[in-house]
Amino acid sequence: MSSPVLELNNLKCSYGQQLIVNDLNIRLREGDIGCLLGPSGCGKTTTLRAIAGFEPITGGEILLDGKALSTPTLRIAPEQRQIGMVFQDYALFPHLTVAENVGFGIHKSPERKRLVEELLALVKLDKLGSRYPHELSGGQQQRVALARAMAPNPRLLLLDEPFSNLDGELRRRLSAEVRDILKSRGISAMLVTHDQAEAFAVCDHVGVLKDGQLQQWDTPYNLYHEPATPFVASFIGQGYFIRGQLLSSDTVQTELGVIHGNRAYQLPVGGAVDVLLRPDDLVGDAHSELRARVIDRTFQGATILYRMQLQTGTQLEALFPSHADHQPGDEVGLRVAAEHLVVFPAQGSVNLHAQLPLEQVLDTGRSA
Numbered sequence: 001m002s003s004p005v006l007e008l009n010n011l012k013c014s015y016g017q018q019l020i021v022n023d024l025n026i027r028l029r030e031g032d033i034g035c036l037l038g039p040s041g042c043g044k045t046t047t048l049r050a051i052a053g054f055e056p057i058t059g060g061e062i063l064l065d066g067k068a069l070s071t072p073t074l075r076i077a078p079e080q081r082q083i084g085m086v087f088q089d090y091a092l093f094p095h096l097t098v099a100e101n102v103g104f105g106i107h108k109s110p111e112r113k114r115l116v117e118e119l120l121a122l123v124k125l126d127k128l129g130s131r132y133p134h135e136l137s138g139g140q141q142q143r144v145a146l147a148r149a150m151a152p153n154p155r156l157l158l159l160d161e162p163f164s165n166l167d168g169e170l171r172r173r174l175s176a177e178v179r180d181i182l183k184s185r186g187i188s189a190m191l192v193t194h195d196q197a198e199a200f201a202v203c204d205h206v207g208v209l210k211d212g213q214l215q216q217w218d219t220p221y222n223l224y225h226e227p228a229t230p231f232v233a234s235f236i237g238q239g240y241f242i243r244g245q246l247l248s249s250d251t252v253q254t255e256l257g258v259i260h261g262n263r264a265y266q267l268p269v270g271g272a273v274d275v276l277l278r279p280d281d282l283v284g285d286a287h288s289e290l291r292a293r294v295i296d297r298t299f300q301g302a303t304i305l306y307r308m309q310l311q312t313g314t315q316l317e318a319l320f321p322s323h324a325d326h327q328p329g330d331e332v333g334l335r336v337a338a339e340h341l342v343v344f345p346a347q348g349s350v351n352l353h354a355q356l357p358l359e360q361v362l363d364t365g366r367s368a
């Protein structure tokens, strides 16, 4: 396994007496794109600014290639860190052309002209080198910012909400393109976002933060299918919890029937658990004894998200292919097809027949 390019060891950051980032441990491998993801105010930007050298740290250490950049008694200046930064608002120099912006950090290099041309071609702006930033679209400006940050060949690139000023399709396309560009050059990067789809599309590893603490640092696949905490389960993807009882380490009895998973839990057999259900864990089955009534539906194109109710009153969400066209009031046969059984020890005193909505988990998490 390759050695980490960036290490955050027990990192702590504070503003005055207020601890903002608490004991963060992250290792980013060479060539990987990492992400800090979490709700507003959880400490993502503070962490990124500490890595860049703009904020002091109050505990732990930040290492680049094994060398200390920050400790509570040391702060290497940002320009000496070999770290490039791309900001949300592009932060281009308005009085410099596109080519001059890109070449700004390498003005002493004899290779400057060639490098600028190469980078402009890489970000597909080779014909726009003589324009000024205000003559470009938002997406084009962010490409210039990316090329400028890459020009000095940094060991690590930091991207702070780089696509948040762009919308919809452009945002999706540019984020995929940026991933391709970084990967084609083997550049290690750390991105901050509160957009889960963006984190999943761009990054190899994602760290979910809550109140300055890392809940899980993992691949997007594992965050979705094997969330380590109820907070990650509820923050990542759609879903909700239903109450169940553990029959064995990998089997749980619920009012939807017995659900058998592919992973063993070290929890007391017979104990109450909360079972995570994603809308795509429920499939239609006309022959199933489990029946639910459609309450409402949201047409999403290829799929329809149904809200349904069991006879017991429990409400469920199910995502069906669009051709399964049910109307409110219809009775539908259901089956659970959850390969990835995700359970947590039961929280609070939830009515056995009531689902625990995700918002409640998030609220409980916040106030904890």
Ligand SMILES: Nc1ncnc2c1ncn2[C@@H]1O[C@H](COP(=O)(O)OP(=O)(O)OP(=O)(O)O)[C@@H](O)[C@H]1O
Residues within 6 Å of the ligand: 015, 020, 038, 039, 040, 041, 042, 043, 044, 045, 046, 047, 194
């Ligand atoms: N300069 C500052 N002085 C005091 N408190 C600050 C300062 N900057 C940020 N904070 C506080 O630190 C906490 C974390 O802020 P931070 O900007 O790191 O969060 P974030 O996760 O990036 O949020 P967002 O997604 O909204 O940008 C917040 O409670 C914020 O109010």
